[in-house]
Amino acid sequence: MEILLFFVGMGIGTLSGFFGIGGGTVLVPVLLLMGFGFKHAVGISIMQMVFSSVYGSYLNIKKGSLQLGEGLFVGFGGFLGGYLSGYITPYVPDRVLQTVFIGFVLFALIRMMTSKAHSDEEESRSLPKALLFVIGVGIGVIAISIGVGGAIILIPLLSGLLHYPVKKAVSAGLFFVVFSSVAGLIGRLMHGQIDLLSGAIVGAGSLAGVYLGVWLKEHVCNKRHKTFIVVMYSIILAIMVYKMFFAK
Template sequence: MELLLVAVGVLIGGMSGFFGIGGGTMLVPTLIVMGFDIKTAIGISVMQMVFSSLYGSWLNHRKGHLNLKEGAVIGMGGFLGALGSGWLLEVVPDIVLEVAFVGVVGFALYRFFHAPSEPDPSKEHDLSPAVLFGVGAGIGLFAISMGIGGSILLTPILVGLLHYPLKKAVSAGLFFVVFSSVSGFISLSVAGHIDYWHGFIVGVASLLGVQGGIWLASRTGNKKHKNALIVLYFIILVLMLKKIFFG
């Protein structure tokens, strides 16, 4: 089991770096297929996101791809919102979480499909800090409760609504995961939903993948990068639908 989790961690880390996601969008269904129940899978996923998002954001900052000011405002909202994730897991049944997960992935797939690969540079990022904070808070609560970092929602919003360049939006999405995952880790730890040993294995293994994923993303064109995200979301959607309807 441990060796398989190492391989999974490297793969998920690569996806985190390339797609700017925490990794839970793929890790949670993968762990469920491996036999973990959804709440344990969510705990492992959140712990892995702490590792991958911190390291990946540091690498992106070195490359100059992060807007730290806007990212911090959204991230602080995500941090506060994610503090409620442990409570939400206690009161929401597993099947509701799974259906909600499918809804999130479906929304992200729709938004990315309609978002332009090359945004209009004349359009301004005109949302106020209060709106950015509120968006972050809502995403933090909803996403961490499902074991995802929130960038699967945030990145399409930044690209489709705020006209961010794709690669900067991907970097901002991963930076958001730092705030939401650390907050979620605290909340889920208090609620007793963290499998520390397996989470540590996956998290450490993911660091190698993150570095490779960021390297690959920097060498991939915007259109190909966007299409790869759409394919990823579609795969996740199919996996979760299979879990809901066929067990």
């Protein structure tokens, strides 16, 4: 099981670096199929997200595709929201969390399909810093409660509403995951809700995968990158719907 978890982590890390997600959107369904309970899967996912988001953001800064700026305000909001989620999750039934998970994947899919792929030369819109902080809090509470870093919600907002180029939105999304996942980890450690060994194994495997994923991201065009993201969201949605409604 440990070896399998390591290679699962490597695959998730590649997706994290390429798509800018923490990995929970893929890892949680995979862990469910492996027999883990939903809340155990969420805990392992949060720990893995810390590994992948910190290392991936470091690589993106080195490559110049991540500009901190407004991302710090969204990130600090995400930290607060991720921490608060630790007080919410224990009182919410698994089925409710899974339904919310499916809803946000569906939102992200529709948002990405209906927005155009902006070029790197286009000027991005801006929002007041206080509003960015509030958005971060909301995304952090919801995302960490369902075991994802929040990038799956943030990337469609940045790309579809604020005209961020896809690659920059992906880098900003992964940076947001640093804040939300660290806060979520702290909250769950305080409540004893994380399988530390399994989380560390998956997280260690993700480090190698993140490097590969970031490299791949820098070598595809924005339009093709967006297409890959839409395909990924569609697969995730299918897995979760199958797990929730059809799996015995």
